[in-house]
Amino acid sequence: MGLSLSSLLKNPGHAYIFEGEADERLALGRAFAKGLNCLNRLDGPGEPCSQCLSCRVFESGNHPDIFYVTGTKATGIGVEDVRTQITQEMATQPFKYRYKIFIIDKAETLTPAAQNALLKTIEEPAPYGVFLFLATHVHSLLPTVLSRCVLIKLGEKLREPDLKQEALAEEIADNIVQMDILETLALYKRFEQYKESRESMGQMLDMLYLSYARRINQAAKRNVSANKLWFDSIAAIQHTKQVLAQNGNFQLAVELMLLRLSGAKENI
Numbered sequence: 426m427g428l429s430l431s432s433l434l435k436n437p438g439h440a441y442i443f444e445g446e447a448d449e450r451l452a453l454g455r456a457f458a459k460g461l462n463c464l465n466r467l468d469g470p471g472e473p474c475s476q477c478l479s480c481r482v483f484e485s486g487n488h489p490d491i492f493y494v495t496g497t498k499a500t501g502i503g504v505e506d507v508r509t510q511i512t513q514e515m516a517t518q519p520f521k522y523r524y525k526i527f528i529i530d531k532a533e534t535l536t537p538a539a540q541n542a543l544l545k546t547i548e549e550p551a552p553y554g555v556f557l558f559l560a561t562h563v564h565s566l567l568p569t570v571l572s573r574c575v576l577i578k579l580g581e582k583l584r585e586p587d588l589k590q591e592a593l594a595e596e597i598a599d600n601i602v603q604m605d606i607l608e609t610l611a612l613y614k615r616f617e618q619y620k621e622s623r624e625s626m627g628q629m630l631d632m633l634y635l636s637y638a639r640r641i642n643q644a645a646k647r648n649v650s651a652n653k654l655w656f657d658s659i660a661a662i663q664h665t666k667q668v669l670a671q672n673g674n675f676q677l678a679v680e681l682m683l684l685r686l687s688g689a690k691e692n693i
């Protein structure tokens with residue numbers, strides 16, 4: 426998925442995976458963390474100012490609210506590391522700035538037990554908590570972790586979101602639960618324009634994914650529990666991407682996804 430730094434900062438969520446090469450993912454993770462706590466950015470989009478106290482302290486490498494999580498054993502980042510470097514830290518308010526941000530590079534070295542230990546914290550984060558998982562290959566993370574994070578794939582060129590796709594994604598996420606089965610299936614027509622381009626369809630699905638991820642993030646910020654259907658929807662969107670990548674039937678895959686997003690999957 427390609428998104429610019431400003432569009433990421435516009436409506437930040439609380440858990441991200443940046444998938445890409447070491448330098449690139451760390452650069453974006455750092456810029457994002459810096460931007461989140463930048464005192465001159467406030468709630469708008471825009472890049473970190475590099476002049477405020479937070480930005481300057483960040484550049485000095487001693488930011489009190491931005492943490493680099495590392496493994497203390499050769500086996501990787503383990504349960505004990507998660508406990509001492511993340512869970513305990515999350516229990517207290519930020520020292521001075523708006524967010525406590527945990528940058529977990531080489532996230533694929535998180536042991537499965539460590540990932541499980543993190544689940545509850547990611548699912549019900551403190552309103553100031555932000556997790557940035559940086560990994561070369563996202564599929565090395567457990568699906569339960571994946572479904573709770575916004576996935577940003579680097580390597581594809583960073584670009585601004587397509588507004589038409591964004592609008593359709595929001596429309597679906599807002600309304601599909603109230604639609605009856607015929608209305609739900611009729612939405613397929615809106616996807617037909619992407620049938621011939623795997624890339625556009627991939628972007629469209631990424632946009633849809635982001636719409637649901639945002640709802641989960643916003644619920645977390647308001648300290649209300651996220652709708653279980655949102656997590657199911659994210660799983661359904663990911664599944665559809667896989668099916669289409671393997672050249673599955675386009676219409677069938679999209680219709681099935683729409684039915685699952687509408688909450689009708691128990692009946693099909």
Ligand SMILES: [Zn+2]
Binds near residue numbers: 476481
């Ligand atoms: Zn700043």
